[in-house]
Amino acid sequence: MSEAVIEVVVVDDDYRVATVHAGFVDRVPGFRVVGMAHSAAEARRVIDEKRPHLVLMDIYLPDGDGLDVVRDLAAEAHAPSVIVVSAAKDVESIRTALRLGAVHYISKPFGFAALVERLIAFQRTLGEIAALPEESTQDDIDRLFGALRPPEPAVRPRVPSMAPTVKLVFDRIAHSGVDGASAAQVAAEAGISRATAQRYLSQLEQSGHIVLTLRYGSTGRPEHVYTTPAARLVR
Incomplete structure (x- = not known):
């Protein structure tokens, strides 16, 4: 099966x-x-x-x-x-x-x-x-x-051990605080392409360093917004 x-x-x-x-x-x-x-x-x-x-x-x-x-x-x-x-x-x-x-x-x-x-x-x-x-x-x-139980979370690598560009993306999210940041915002602030920002954001989210949430506007699709787990706790 x-x-x-x-x-x-x-x-x-x-x-x-x-x-x-x-x-x-x-x-x-x-x-x-x-x-x-x-x-x-x-x-x-x-x-x-x-x-x-x-x-x-x-x-x-x-x-x-x-x-x-x-x-x-x-x-x-x-x-x-x-x-x-x-x-x-x-x-x-x-x-x-x-x-x-x-x-x-x-x-x-x-x-x-x-x-x-x-x-x-x-x-x-x-x-x-x-x-x-x-x-x-x-x-x-x-x-x-x-x-049926999810596996125990693995020990995550310390942020300083990340590759330079990955850490740059992580820092943009960490500095965004409780409001979070989108892939477009991270790309603009980090000076990288949106596709590159999205790739590293996906890696960080899957490793548990950041959290993906949805921000709704008055119309259209919800925007993907990323925050750190610590920022999410203080909402």
Whole structure:
């Protein structure tokens, strides 16, 4: 199963956020987005039509609660697995998601690195399930449940050990404070091309040195804005 493509449906009430999350998923080898939905009714229809292996489920939907959709899915014979992705941080939502069998719960906003860790953990778990013998031991069971946990964060390299241009890009983000900076702003301030800035920003985000969030204007697509994890904590 670990070599098969894991098909995913992304559910979010905001079309722009759903598109960003779908882009995250499609960047992970072995995963493919097969549908998006922006309401509870549309989620039920798309999931029934596409029969995905995994659903990224928002909670706050315009016509209902995403956890009610999860509850309905759980009653089906071939229910997909669910990762809840929501701004809801209340205990009741978290407790309900656990009770309904969600494999993970990610609070929004989040960056690519946070999602990819959980997708890879889910992919690894499917591989462990496929490899289980007919009669499993407790060690087999412990390994299976442990596979769902994202790996412990690796020790990150100290900023001074970065290549000069990478450190220059990181410094631009660090100096931007809680407001953050876009790729265009970093490129202008660092004196490099936007494509170069974007490449190094992606490397820094995937390594956990910076965090990607979305800044919404009155119209159009949301702007990708980067901050350091420390700056995000003081918001």
